Amino acid sequence: MKRLLQRLLGRLPIGWLQLTHNPMRFAAALIGVAFANVLVFVQLGIMTSMGTATLRPYTFFAADVMISAADANALTDGGNVARQWLLQALADPDVVDGMGLFIGNVPWDRGDADISLTTFGVDPARPDLVAPVIASDLSLLEVQDAAIIDRLARGMKRDETAAIRPQSPLSFESQGRTLTAYSTFAGGGGFGGDGYMMVSDQTFLALFPARRSTAPDHILLRLRPGADVAAVVPRLRNLVSDPTLRIRSYADAAQEELTYQQTKRPTGIIFGFGVLIGVLVGLVIIHQVLSTDVADHLREYATFKAMGYGQRFFIGIVLEEALILGILGFLPGFAVGATILTVMGKVTTLPLAVTPSMGITVFAGTVIFSALSGIIATRRLAAADPADLF
Amino acid sequence: METGPIVAIQAVNHWFGQGSARKQALHDITLTLGRGSFTVLMGPSGSGKTTLLTLIGCLRAVQDGTLRLMGQDLHGANDTTLVAMRRKLGFIFQAHNLHESLTAEQNVMMGAQVHPSVTDDHAGHAARHLLGFVGLADRVDYLPANLSGGQKQRVAIARALVGNPALLLADEPTAALDKDSASDMVDLVRRIGASRGMTTLLVTHDNRILDRADRILTLQDGRIVADQARTIR
Numbered sequence: 349m350k351r352l353l354q355r356l357l358g359r360l361p362i363g364w365l366q367l368t369h370n371p372m373r374f375a376a377a378l379i380g381v382a383f384a385n386v387l388v389f390v391q392l393g394i395m396t397s398m399g400t401a402t403l404r405p406y407t408f409f410a411a412d413v414m415i416s417a418a419d420a421n422a423l424t425d426g427g428n429v430a431r432q433w434l435l436q437a438l439a440d441p442d443v444v445d446g447m448g449l450f451i452g453n454v455p456w457d458r459g460d461a462d463i464s465l466t467t468f469g470v471d472p473a474r475p476d477l478v479a480p481v482i483a484s485d486l487s488l489l490e491v492q493d494a495a496i497i498d499r500l501a502r503g504m505k506r507d508e509t510a511a512i513r514p515q516s517p518l519s520f521e522s523q524g525r526t527l528t529a530y531s532t533f534a535g536g537g538g539f540g541g542d543g544y545m546m547v548s549d550q551t552f553l554a555l556f557p558a559r560r561s562t563a564p565d566h567i568l569l570r571l572r573p574g575a576d577v578a579a580v581v582p583r584l585r586n587l588v589s590d591p592t593l594r595i596r597s598y599a600d601a602a603q604e605e606l607t608y609q610q611t612k613r614p615t616g617i618i619f620g621f622g623v624l625i626g627v628l629v630g631l632v633i634i635h636q637v638l639s640t641d642v643a644d645h646l647r648e649y650a651t652f653k654a655m656g657y658g659q660r661f662f663i664g665i666v667l668e669e670a671l672i673l674g675i676l677g678f679l680p681g682f683a684v685g686a687t688i689l690t691v692m693g694k695v696t697t698l699p700l701a702v703t704p705s706m707g708i709t710v711f712a713g714t715v716i717f718s719a720l721s722g723i724i725a726t727r728r729l730a731a732a733d734p735a736d737l738f
Numbered sequence: 739m740e741t742g743p744i745v746a747i748q749a750v751n752h753w754f755g756q757g758s759a760r761k762q763a764l765h766d767i768t769l770t771l772g773r774g775s776f777t778v779l780m781g782p783s784g785s786g787k788t789t790l791l792t793l794i795g796c797l798r799a800v801q802d803g804t805l806r807l808m809g810q811d812l813h814g815a816n817d818t819t820l821v822a823m824r825r826k827l828g829f830i831f832q833a834h835n836l837h838e839s840l841t842a843e844q845n846v847m848m849g850a851q852v853h854p855s856v857t858d859d860h861a862g863h864a865a866r867h868l869l870g871f872v873g874l875a876d877r878v879d880y881l882p883a884n885l886s887g888g889q890k891q892r893v894a895i896a897r898a899l900v901g902n903p904a905l906l907l908a909d910e911p912t913a914a915l916d917k918d919s920a921s922d923m924v925d926l927v928r929r930i931g932a933s934r935g936m937t938t939l940l941v942t943h944d945n946r947i948l949d950r951a952d953r954i955l956t957l958q959d960g961r962i963v964a965d966q967a968r969t970i971r
Binding site for chain 2: 354358359360362366368369645647648650651652654655656657658734735
């Protein structure tokens with residue numbers, strides 16, 4: 349390591365020699381940086397997972413435009429929309445198909461665990477408005493009380509869901525009805541439910557007697573191939589009589605919900621603060637280590653100043669130390685953080701894992717903030733006055 | 739090759755503090771140091787020895803008067819000039835001030851690497867050579883914590899000399915040494931200085947080493963009160 353640094357720096361790696369001179373302090377500093385990295389990884393992992401979980405239900409459908417109530421900040425939030433807007437929207441020449449989407453949470457008492465499935469009521473005659481993997485099974489929902497359930501739902505046994513086929517369906521009681529799952533699709537646990545379920549709009553209305561077929565949660569529209577969504581959306585705003593409705597491209601709706609979940613909802617803000625606190629902890633730890641190190645070596649630095657070394661040399665030493673701490677502290681932080689996220693992901697079925705982009709982001713952040721801590725710590729160097737040596 | 743004095747000081751005054759707390763440390767100092775000379779600067783504590791040494795060593799700005807070092811006027815010199823001039827000097831401090839994390843060889847290398855043109859290999863070779871010269875050839879890989887007081891001071895001498903300075907400034911270098919070590923150290927500095935034509939200005943209270951000097955300056959209350967040339971036998 350010493351030789352490598354000496355080659356890279358073109359001088360004695362004084363920062364490395366100073367850090368390793370006191371192995372206990374060096375180890376403690378690395379543990380501190382690693383701890384900050386673990387904090388950031390875990391919080392970032394949860395935040396990313398929240399993003400993935402937020403966007404996941406959007407992948408179940410194949411819409412181009414979504415019409416929602418004014419207060420519908422999320423797929424599962426907000427009021428209903430009148431079905432008549434669907435009929436008005438269909439008058440646009442570029443809109444080729446549409447359906448009302450009903451959403452509700454269906455509890456399922458499984459004996460050992462009560463789970464809640466976010467349930468979508470869809471028109472089984474509209475396969476072009478759902479994702480292809482679900483569309484192939486959509487006709488199964490034409491049977492009353494039929495369902496397609498999430499085989500990755502939290503609380504579901506994998507061998508149990510693997511056996512679900514039209515020939516070997518799984519029946520269960522919920523909301524006073526007997527539902528029968530004829531097929532499955534891949535979803536996964538989220539923050540708002542343990543998994544997902546698809547039923548027909550008629551089954552949905554039977555499960556939720558208070559809901560009316562004339563008031564779905566959202567309206568999904570499909571445009572003709574090649575239509576410009578950006579041009580259709582303003583036309584629809586003029587066409588649909590209710591100016592308070594949110595008429596957005598489907599992609600925009602997903603992105604706006606993601607932003608809403610991450611910046612407006614308490615969970616997103618809390619996880620965001622978690623990342624910030626992790627960064628601050630790392631910043632403080634590295635700054636403290638470097639400040640102490642500079643203070644401990646003021647006399648030596650003053651001697652170097654007397655010998656004719658300039659400020660750039662000292663900043664180089666402190667930055668060298670900062671980067672060594674940042675890079676070497678990142679490695680155990682990455683390993684522990686990835687392990688924690690993997691274990692948490694298995695327990696919660698949330699999509700928790702260190703992604704390559706997350707690893708690169710945290711590494712780059714660690715290096716940048718380490719350098720920043722180092723630059724702050726170099727302010728102490730001004731106290732090293734060589735005239736005081738005499 | 740320059741032949742003028744290495745240090746030429748004319749009517750230098752220096753003050754510390756401001757307002758009513760302002761105190762004059764040096765009064766109208768005028769002196770020159772010839773090339774290759776070995777000068778001892780004596781005087782009681784607070785007489786201004788250290789202030790004069792730090793002015794010559796480019797560690798403080800000259801406030802009043804003229805101080806020419808190797809022909810360069812230091813009055814009004816900026817930091818860049820002062821740093822550049824310091825690279826031409828060698829310093830030996832009362833405390834060795836070796837870097838605790840660096841071996842003897844690495845500490846000495848630092849004295850050479852201050853010159854950007856010096857490569858690692860060259861610095862390492864020069865460091866080992868000088869450590870051998872000061873009798874520490876078998877201690878090059880030792881950390882300061884594993885060296886005796888005398889050995890540390892010899893490493894500090896090697897560090898001061900490895901850059902081949904034209905002027906060596908030493909502040910009480912024998913204060914922490916026993917009689918034999920002090921004598922050896924001064925002899926070593928004098929021998930190297932003589933062989934290289936290096937000028938040495940050594941501040942001391944130590945009467946044991948006066949007989950090695952070829953000039954003794956005495957400061958009192960910021961003034962030179964005695965300037966005695968000696969002939970070394």
